[in-house]
Amino acid sequence: DVKVTQSSRYLVKRTGEKVFLECVQDMDHENMFWYRQDPGLGLRLIYFSYDVKMKEKGDIPEGYSVSREKKERFSLILESASTNQTSMYLCASTIEADTQYFGPGTRLTVL
Amino acid sequence: SQKIEQNSEALNIQEGKTATLTCNYTNYSPAYLQWYRQDPGRGPVFLLLIRENEKEKRKERLKVTFDTTLKQSLFHITASQPADSATYLCALDPLNTGFQKLVFGTGTRLLVSP
Structure with missing residues (x-):
């Protein structure tokens, strides 16, 4: 079974802090994604990566950066957290154009 | 403009009945469309993919x-x-690139009562 894990289920940070969200997948998938999910807005793509050290902006990359140093790990970085980044963050991975496997999500609150 | 629309109102049905959820899209020509299930506080889980043919x-x-x-x-x-x-989401790859850069609908919540 494919497993996608995220470093935290719940996280509380203060405005201005640097925040790291980690995602690890165990199936050697090339493609990895970071989404945020907000009520009424659905899932929105922040960044994705199709290979190690490769990244592309999604629909809402502002205020975020990513890092993919190893194939199994994709990190989302909030350089200076703001209250409007309070959200559910979801990581996903896929190897083929069929199925995205999602992690359990990280609910981030920025105070 | 491009958009995917799902009924934002919850669908309430009785156990044993058939639930029908709708996904409409505008200004896309997707090669396939996917459906996911999402439980509260969890990540979506893939259910089905259907291709254009x-x-x-x-x-x-x-x-x-x-x-x-x-x-x-x-x-x-x-x-x-x-x-x-649960909430059911539809999704499509608007560019059909194969990287699966999906666009998701906002989902429809289904409530099945006993």
Whole structure:
């Protein structure tokens, strides 16, 4: 079974802090994604990566950066957290154009 | 503009009935469309994929149709059970790039009462 894990289920940070969200997948998938999910807005793509050290902006990359140093790990970085980044963050991975496997999500609150 | 629309109002049905959820899209020509289930506080879980040349796809009690003329997909759950209560999301790859950079609908919440 494919497993996608995220470093935290719940996280509380203060405005201005640097925040790291980690995602690890165990199936050697090339493609990895970071989404945020907000009520009424659905899932929105922040960044994705199709290979190690490769990244592309999604629909809402502002205020975020990513890092993919190893194939199994994709990190989302909030350089200076703001209250409007309070959200559910979801990581996903896929190897083929069929199925995205999602992690359990990280609910981030920025105070 | 491009958009995917799902009914934002919750769908309430009785156990044993068939639930039908709708996904409409505008200004896309997707090669396939996917459906996911999401439980509260959890990540989405893939259910079914239907390609543009398929009219219908089935998996156990689930059935999906895809009408590229109407730009609509219907998702059916037959003999629904309370355990089917969840939010159901449709998604498509607008650029058909193969990287699967999906665009998701906002989802429809299904509530199945005993």
